[in-house]
Amino acid sequence: xxxxxxxxxxxxxxxxxxxxxxxxxxxxxxxxxxxxxxxxxxxxxxxxxxxxxxxxxxxxxxxxxxxxxxxxxxxxxxxxxxxxxxxxxxxxxxxxxxxxxxxxxxxxxxxxxxxxxxxxxxxxxxxxxxxxxxxxxxxxxxxxxxxxxxxxxxxxxxxxxxxxxxxxxxxxxxxxxxxxxxxxxxxxxxxxxxxxxxxxxxxxxxxxxxxxxxxxxxxxxxxxxxxxxxxxxxxxxxxxxxxxxxxxxxxxxxxxxxxxxxxxxxxxxxxxxxxxxxxxxxxxxxxxxxxxxxxxxxxxxxxxxxxxxxxx
Amino acid sequence: xxxxxxxxxxxxxxxxxxxxxxxxxxxxxxxxxxxxxxxxxxxxxxxxxxxxxxxxxxxxxxxxxxxxxxxxxxxxxxxxxxxxxxxxxxxxxxxxxxxxxxxxxxxxxxxxxxxxxxxxxxxxxxxxxxxxxxxxxxxxxxxxxxxxxxxxxxxxxxxxxxxxxxxxxxxxxxxxxxxxxxxxxxxxxxxxxxxxxxxxxxxxxxxxxxxxxxxxxxxxxxxxxxxxxxxxxxxxxxxxxxxxxxxxxxxxxxxxxxxxxxxxxxxxxxxxx
Numbered sequence: 001x002x003x004x005x006x007x008x009x010x011x012x013x014x015x016x017x018x019x020x021x022x023x024x025x026x027x028x029x030x031x032x033x034x035x036x037x038x039x040x041x042x043x044x045x046x047x048x049x050x051x052x053x054x055x056x057x058x059x060x061x062x063x064x065x066x067x068x069x070x071x072x073x074x075x076x077x078x079x080x081x082x083x084x085x086x087x088x089x090x091x092x093x094x095x096x097x098x099x100x101x102x103x104x105x106x107x108x109x110x111x112x113x114x115x116x117x118x119x120x121x122x123x124x125x126x127x128x129x130x131x132x133x134x135x136x137x138x139x140x141x142x143x144x145x146x147x148x149x150x151x152x153x154x155x156x157x158x159x160x161x162x163x164x165x166x167x168x169x170x171x172x173x174x175x176x177x178x179x180x181x182x183x184x185x186x187x188x189x190x191x192x193x194x195x196x197x198x199x200x201x202x203x204x205x206x207x208x209x210x211x212x213x214x215x216x217x218x219x220x221x222x223x224x225x226x227x228x229x230x231x232x233x234x235x236x237x238x239x240x241x242x243x244x245x246x247x248x249x250x251x252x253x254x255x256x257x258x259x260x261x262x263x264x265x266x267x268x269x270x271x272x273x274x275x276x277x278x279x280x281x282x283x284x285x286x287x288x289x290x291x292x293x294x295x296x297x298x299x300x301x302x303x304x305x306x307x308x309x310x311x312x
Numbered sequence: 313x314x315x316x317x318x319x320x321x322x323x324x325x326x327x328x329x330x331x332x333x334x335x336x337x338x339x340x341x342x343x344x345x346x347x348x349x350x351x352x353x354x355x356x357x358x359x360x361x362x363x364x365x366x367x368x369x370x371x372x373x374x375x376x377x378x379x380x381x382x383x384x385x386x387x388x389x390x391x392x393x394x395x396x397x398x399x400x401x402x403x404x405x406x407x408x409x410x411x412x413x414x415x416x417x418x419x420x421x422x423x424x425x426x427x428x429x430x431x432x433x434x435x436x437x438x439x440x441x442x443x444x445x446x447x448x449x450x451x452x453x454x455x456x457x458x459x460x461x462x463x464x465x466x467x468x469x470x471x472x473x474x475x476x477x478x479x480x481x482x483x484x485x486x487x488x489x490x491x492x493x494x495x496x497x498x499x500x501x502x503x504x505x506x507x508x509x510x511x512x513x514x515x516x517x518x519x520x521x522x523x524x525x526x527x528x529x530x531x532x533x534x535x536x537x538x539x540x541x542x543x544x545x546x547x548x549x550x551x552x553x554x555x556x557x558x559x560x561x562x563x564x565x566x567x568x569x570x571x572x573x574x575x576x577x578x579x580x581x582x583x584x585x
Contacts, residue, residue, distance in 0.1 A: 058402050061584040084404040095395035099327050111316045112403040152399070162402075 009072065011036045011160065011191050012057055017066035019052055019215075026052045028215045029066070034193065034208075039186060041202045042195040043303065044212035050195040051092055053212070054162050057193065058089060071160070085113055088158030092165045092195075094149035098138035102129050102148055105137055106155070115156045123151040126181070128174065142169045150178060154185075161185065161192035167201065179205065199299045211306045219306045223299070230305040232297035233257070233269040238282055239291035240264055248288055252281060264290075313405055314413050321417020325383075331424050334379055338429025341375065342368055346437045360437060361447035362540040365454045368430065369534035372458050373527045377494050379425070380462040383418050384469025385486035388580065389479050398585045407580050415466060415573065422462040430455050450538035457533055460565050464526045465489075467572035474579045497525050519554045523564040533561040 012034040019027040027049040034040050042050040055061045056068050059075030068075060071083045096105050106120045124133050127147040132140070137148065146169040153161065161182070167175045182192060183205060196202050203209070203223055211219040211226075219226055240248045242264045249261045252268070256278065259267040270278050275294070282289055325331045345367040346360065388411075391397035400410065434451055438444070472485045501521055505513060513521070522528045536542050536551030537558050551557075 055398075055585065060398060060401060082404065084402060087402065089399065089402040091395065091398055093395070094399065097324075097396060099324065104323075108316070108320055109403065112313070112400075112405060114404075 009036075010034060010069070011038075011071060012193070013067075013069045014053075014056070015067040015069075017056060017063045017068055019049075019056060019061065020064045026215050027056070027063075030215075030217050032210065032217070032220075034191060036191050037186070037189055038191055038207045039182075039205050040193050040208045040210060041206040042193065042210050042212060043197070043199055043202075045197075045307070047214070048212035049215040050212055051164055052215075054089075054164055054193065054195065058087075058162060083160075085156060086159040087162070088153035088155065088160070089162045090149045090153040090164060090166050092168075094145055094152075096137045096140075096145065096148065099136065101134050101136055102140070102144075103133040105148065106151055109152050110155050113156045119155065120151075123154055126154075126177075127151045143171065143174075146170055147174065150181075154181065157185065157188070157190075159190050161190060161194075163192065163194045165195060165197065167196070167198060175201070199303055203299050211303070213307060226302050226306075227297060228272070230297065230302045231271060232301055232305055233271055234275050234297065235259075235267065235269045235295040236275075236278065236282070237293040237295070238266045238268070238289055239293075240266065240285075240288050241290065244288055248285060251285065252278075314409050314416065317405065317409060317413020318416040318420065321414050322420050325417070325421035330383060331421055334422065334425025335429045335432075337375070337379070338425055339433050341371060342430050342433030343436060345371065346433060346441070359444060359446035359540060360441065361434065361445070361451045362538070362544050364434070364437065365447065365450045365534060365538075365541050366545045369454055369458075369531060372454075372461065373531055374494055376422075376426075376458050376462045377465040377490055377527065380418075380422060380465035381469045381486040381490055383421060384466040385473050385482045386479060387414050387418070387470055388473035388576070389476055389482045390473075392583075392585070393479055401585065408577055411470065411573065411577055411580060415463075415470070418466045419459065419463050422466070423459055426455050426458050426462070430458070447538070447540050450534075450541050453537060454534050457530055457562075457565075460562070460569075461526060461530045464565055464568040464572075465493075467569045467576070468493075470576040471572040471579075474576045474583070493525065494527055498528065501525075501528075515554060519556055522554070522556060523560065526565050526568040529561045529564045532556055533558060533565075 010033040012032065014030055014032040017027060017030045018025060030049075030053065032040075032053075042053060044050055052061065056063055057070055057075060059068075059070070062076045073083070097108075100108070102124065103120065106124060107117060110117065110120050121130075124130050127150055129144060129147055129151065132144060137145070140148065146166075150166065153163065163182075167178060170178060179201070182194075186192065186205070194202060194206075206223065208220065208222060209226055210217055219229060221229065238248065238252075245261050245264055245266050249258050249266045249268075252258070252266070256274075257269050259269060261267070268278075279292070279294075282292060342364065346364050348367075388397075391400070397410075401407065405413075430451075434448070468489055469486055472489060473482050476482045476485060505518075522532055532551050534541070535545045535547055536556070542551070
């Protein structure tokens with residue numbers, strides 16, 4: 001299957017998918033279509049259904065209702081078996097065969113994927129486990145397991161990656177390195193689905209963010225689209241000539257939201273649509289204004305908005 | 313693909329000393345029995361290996377199922393509980409391959425233990441006690457059928473392992489399985505025969521009851537297949553009178569392997585992780 005062949009198709013599609021466990025809905029009526037090359041990030045609190053969504057895409061569980069298609073096939077029936085060679089998965093809190101050493105574990109998975117032993121050594125080196133490769137996995141720390149999990153997911157240069165909380169337990173250096181690997185796989189056209197709590201970490205590389213809450217997809221879109229959907233105010237901070245803050249606030253103050261005013265700064269906020277008129281008015285103040293800072297809503301504010309205010 | 317999974321299981325067997333333990337237990341058992349068993353044969357013209365077949369077959373009935381169940385009870389539930397199964401199934405393997413790979417690996421472990429344990433004991437007997445090699449065929453067949461008996465209980469262990477939710481439950485259920493198949497069934501049957509005195513349990517029903525139990529099939533198969541053995545055991549002609557031919561007994565045991573394996577697969581296919 002060439003890239004141009006599947007370019008117009010969804011690599012993953014979930015059509016009105018629901019999943020119930022013992023009568024309780026873990027995922028409700030979710031529609032997701034993912035195109036080749038996308039980096040889709042699932043965010044949401046624990047129990048939002050992120051892991052279940054991944055398991056549905058991997059064919060580990062079957063939907064109670066709706067249709068799941070991955071690479072054009074139903075993943076739950078083993079028909080996508082060949083495609084599993086180009087698939088990498090890092091489960092949340094990954095478990096390994098404790099009695100084996102790191103090298104043996106990786107070599108076992110490599111054989112299943114038909115990958116050479118050379119790549120095992122390369123990957124072990126890359127995640128910084130080369131020295132621990134001959135030690136039993138049972139004695140590995142949480143971070144080391146996570147690194148072995150990453151190495152395992154990268155076997156065979158996968159074209160489709162599922163990463164469930166990939167950076168939990170990783171130190172900042174390795175975290176950075178990890179995202180570099182993801183980026184390079186994306187350059188080669190890989191598609192990935194990443195679930196994460198750490199929004200600020202993934203925002204830069206997410207082609208789309210899906211916010212889940214209690215099994216429901218409450219928002220989906222690019223970062224910019226989410227900002228617009230959230231309609232959160234933009235904050236402005238105006239530095240003025242000392243002592244002029246109060247008069248500036250008054251001159252600006254018809255129908256706008258003035259926050260803090262002190263000796264030399266005026267803080268105010270407005271909606272995105274009102275931002276440019278507001279800036280013009282500030283500029284018209286001329287010499288009175290020393291500086292102007294514009295602060296768009298932060299990602300965690302957007303997230304908070306959807307989590308807490310999104311349904312109200 | 314199957315072979316990769318088989319080899320992993322075999323390596324695990326080497327690593328956690330299952331193979332070594334199996335060899336030692338079976339080897340010592342065979343040697344002790346041969347030493348004890350060689351005393352009373354006296355002047356009767358019976359080969360020592362034939363005698364060993366009788367005593368070993370009688371003890372294997374208890375020991376082999378136990379070893380097989382200990383190997384297998386954890387196979388599915390262990391990986392499901394720890395979470396390694398989830399990752400494994402995202403690799404290009406089918407669930408059928410996972411089960412068959414494990415099965416072949418575990419059978420191979422048992423094969424090595426039986427071959428080296430029982431086989432080594434036989435070689436030692438021939439070399440050091442001066443007993444002849446007469447009856448080696450019966451001994452070899454006993455080894456092969458022991459593997460078959462073990463396979464039955466490996467398959468049964470998988471079924472238990474895939475049906476339960478926790479490892480502890482699987483361990484308990486495996487012990488229960490062993491008690492039922494190895495101890496209670498024969499005990500109940502024996503009791504029933506004593507009380508019945510041939511009124512309800514006729515020849516035919518008795519034959520069926522023997523076929524239904526894999527351990528009894530194994531025992532009758534070993535004690536009746538070779539003349540030297542059946543004469544020494546004092547049951548010459550019993551099996552053939554009961555219509556229990558060797559192929560029939562083997563087929564019955566085969567079914568005991570295939571049916572639990574297929575059932576395990578069917579349960580596993582529906583299992584959601």
